[in-house]
Amino acid sequence: MTESGAWWREGIFYQIYPRSFQDSDGDGVGDITGIIHRLPHLMTLGVDAIWLSPIFTSPMADFGYDIADYTGIDPLFGTMDDFDALVKAAHDGGLKLILDLVPNHTSDQHSWFLQARQSRDDPHRDWYIWRDPAADGGPPNNWLSEFGGSAWQFDTETGQYYYHAFLAQQPDLNWRNPAVRAAIYNVMRFWLGKGVDGFRVDVIWHLIKDAEFRDNPANPDYHGERPPHEQILSRYSADQPEVHEVVAEMRAVVDEFDDRVLIGEIYLPLERLMTYFGKDLGGAHLPFNFALLSAPWHARDIERIVADYEAALPPGAWPNWVLGNHDRPRVASRVGAEQARVAAMLLLTLRGTPTLYYGDEIGMHQVPIAPAQVRDPFEKNVPGIGVGRDGCRTPMQWSALAQAGFTQAVPWLTVADDYTHENVVNLSADLRSILNLYRALIRLRKTHRVLATGSYRPVAAQGDLLLYRREGDGEVLTIALNLADEPVSIATEGSGLAGTILLSTWLDRDGERIDGALDLRGNEGVVIGRSA
Structure with a gap:
């Protein structure tokens, strides 16, 4: 299939946060079997592909974004047999399945890192980023972790610091090492061979760091109500020129298989985002466009955002749009319940591939989380300024049954207090509900192909x-x-x-x-x- 007719250009993506979608085994956490059980909802909704946040083996320091085994399924979510059943059920139902690939860092419990920290001479040592202390014994440079504090963790056994862009339990891999690249590319081939239809690549712009480890410059626009890591600009710790070679290599792996897609998570200014389409469009098929996640909700601002994005696209590149994800506040809370309907029409009528976040189709809002119930490590490390992500990750509201039909146990995060009336069952019966609006918009998009390709x-x-x-x-x-x-x-x-x-x-x-x-x-x- 030529790229001009590729399924991902006309398809509609739907992100599932597995912990919060459906619990099938009574432990209060969503799982793979629960997703299978709820596939009919997605088929009725009319989406074409589902993207799963990580389900791999993990200590869950960052709820799956700290991977201890890239080719294993965490028992919390089920077994490999369950995963195979999900692939078959999704495909039988006409749905593609996208996995979340997290190649920037592993868990500190991954066997690669456990070996790397044994000694400076271990063969896996150079799989991670190690530096000697500064002259005063402190961190090698001023790079900061996005989850608070220095991005360098001292290892007392070997006397060096290792780099972690996020939690200390998430050491960054050294993507300048060909062995690391080969290992992750083989991970990709493993899952592609099992029938997955592509990957959303986590923090893809972080993969390569400055070879000289120069200090990042200060951010002149920083103010104290923002996360502390924004005090400095990530000029040398991310988005290095060599990263595009890596993205091209990932694309080549995906292209070894028919009709697969490579999506990149990239929070960068527009002109830098566009470079991730790659030379001659040999990079990511869809570098995620997050412009609407933080857009002022005014017509002229949105008009300008769309115009600038359309004008910046390289020839032949395909646009995409996102209204919500597992890291950002819910759209219904950002723009209000009534405007959430307008936002749905915007998302599904703009040119380009749209991605829906689970629960947005029923107008789920950002849920306030009491301090004692906070689970997000970002909020725990940087409290008091509203960076917590728990509020957009609360359980899917299926029905008016206890715990919104999500679980029969105590859920891992509190359920929104409006679930008894704002749920799939109730909104399906309401002919003018936001859920039925989403269904109608998706039907319209498929009936009038101009909305997908015009x-x-x-x-x-x-x-x-x-x-x-x-x-x-x-x-x-x-x-x-x-x-x-x-x-x-x-x-x-x-x-x-x-x-x-x-x-x-x-x-x-x-x-x-x-x-x-x-x-x-x-x-x-x-x-x-x-x-x-």
């Missing part, structure tokens, strides 16, 4: 009205989104807005003819269709 054309608008067109295959769809609480009326004569409403965010205007004026209620969006 061009994007902005339309001039004022105030908090966002207008754009999707054109192709003899069809023009106009999307009108009111990002304000107040109603707005737009003259359609000569504007190209005339046509028939195919969908409203309130699911009550289908088939309405627009000719003369388009009236939008506050917090309403519509898709208008007409022939080209």
Whole structure:
């Protein structure tokens, strides 16, 4: 299949945080069998691929992002037989399966690191990043951990520091070592051989560090309400030029198998993000575009973000959009419950591959977590400034049963207090619910292929009205989104807005003819269709 017709270009991705999706064995933690049990929900929703946050063997210092065995399934989530059953069930149901690859660091309990710290002469020593102390005995440089404190941990047995961009229990691998690269590429081949359809690569821009380990410069824009690691700019500890060679090698491994996808997690400015598509588009198929995660929720800001992103794309590169993930506050809390419906229409009508975060389809909000119940190591290390990620990782709200139908035990994180009415069962029965809006938007996207493959054309608008067109295959769809609480009326004569409403965010205007004026209620969006 040529890339222009690849499934991931027209598909819709859905991220599952396995700990919080469905518990099947009564321990209060979600698992693989639970995911299998809930696949019908995803099929009804209409998504095309599921991405699982890590399920590999792990001490769970960072809830699976500290891997002790890259080719093992943690017993908390099940067995390899369970995983094989999930691959088969997903594929039988028409769903692709994407795994979270975490190649930047391992657990400090991984056999590679246990061997590496035995002595300076161990063959695995250079698999990690070790440096002698500074002249004063302190850390080798000023690099900071994203989870607080120095990024260097002193090892008393061997008298050197090792580098960890995140927790001290997550030592960074040395990606300048060819043996490390070969080992991770073989891990990729192992899972691709088992039928997974690709990888989302965690913190891919961190993989290569400055060879001279120079101090990072101070951040002139830092203020005390931000995480401490932002005091310095990561000029030398991430996004080094040599990282693109690694990304190209990962892409080559993925390309050994048919119809697979490589997705990169990259939090970088736009111009640097674009480089991860690689030379001649030989890098990541989809460097994640997180612009909407922190966008001011105003029409002109979003219009500019979309325009800048579209203009920056290299020729032939394919865009993508994300509204939420396991690290950022829930979209319904960022923009409000009513605007969450408008945000859903935005996500599913922009040009490019959309990714949904579990629970966003039912409007799950950011859940306040009491200090005594905090599980996130980031919040524990850097308390008091709101960096905790637990609030966006709470259990999926399936029904009004105890613990939202997620578990029969005490859940690992508290369930949101609105679960008795905001849940899949209730919202399925409500014909105008946000869940049924998501289903309708996905059906519309698949019925009108122009939403998946057509061009994007902005339309001039004022105030908090966002207008754009999707054109192709003899069809023009106009999307009108009111990002304000107040109603707005737009003259359609000569504007190209005339046509028939195919969908409203309130699911009550289908088939309405627009000719003369388009009236939008506050917090309403519509898709208008007409022939080209």
